[in-house]
Amino acid sequence: MIQDSEFFRMEGVPITKEEIRAVSIGKLNLDPEDVVLDIGCGSGGMSVEISKRSKFVYSIDNSEDAKNTTLNNLKKFNVENCTVSLGNAEDLISKFDFNKVFIGGTQNIEQILEILKEKNIERIVVNTIVLENSVKIINKFEELGYNVDFVNVSVSYGKKINSGHIMLSKNPITIITATLK
Numbered sequence: 001m002i003q004d005s006e007f008f009r010m011e012g013v014p015i016t017k018e019e020i021r022a023v024s025i026g027k028l029n030l031d032p033e034d035v036v037l038d039i040g041c042g043s044g045g046m047s048v049e050i051s052k053r054s055k056f057v058y059s060i061d062n063s064e065d066a067k068n069t070t071l072n073n074l075k076k077f078n079v080e081n082c083t084v085s086l087g088n089a090e091d092l093i094s095k096f097d098f099n100k101v102f103i104g105g106t107q108n109i110e111q112i113l114e115i116l117k118e119k120n121i122e123r124i125v126v127n128t129i130v131l132e133n134s135v136k137i138i139n140k141f142e143e144l145g146y147n148v149d150f151v152n153v154s155v156s157y158g159k160k161i162n163s164g165h166i167m168l169s170k171n172p173i174t175i176i177t178a179t180l181k
């Protein structure tokens, strides 16, 4: 994984942290021939990591700052197999052909999952921090007939203080993986 500090960042544009990227990449079970849609690409943290392990990535974000941040990071890490589109994922998904999806942005998530089901996508991995979203997403996947696996990942970062070393925890992230039965 690339260290978080190596990414170009813009104020207000989130990034999926290194350890969460590692687990999410594992859950995507990437193959070099995979074509992946990254919904809500933010700073491009996942887009860059996925592009290094797959054939092509289509990234979407509805924030212009996020689009520009991702483009900067694609350039910084010499990624040539990824394009970035500005807009709402629910309006753009139909333009692309892909076989796996990573979702880091969850606005209109139920509508997005319904559109993806129509495309028979084999594997979808979603990250969410909001508890209500976790329940909503798991229920929607089950309603649509997917196998669902969900894990909660809590990362604590080590820090040196005067009297020794401590661990500082970050908010847990729920990682939901849906596969077709």
Ligand SMILES: C[S@@+](CC[C@H](N)C(=O)[O-])C[C@H]1O[C@@H](n2cnc3c(N)ncnc32)[C@H](O)[C@@H]1O
Residues within 6 Å of the ligand: 013, 014, 015, 016, 017, 039, 040, 041, 042, 043, 044, 045, 046, 047, 060, 061, 062, 063, 066, 087, 088, 089, 090, 104, 105, 106, 107, 108
């Ligand atoms: C947590 S950030 C993703 C971070 C990213 N995975 C990374 O590694 O840098 C979520 C992003 O999703 C975008 N977003 C949320 N819902 C969206 C939607 N329906 N369509 C497009 N973008 C969306 C937000 O603008 C935000 O930039």
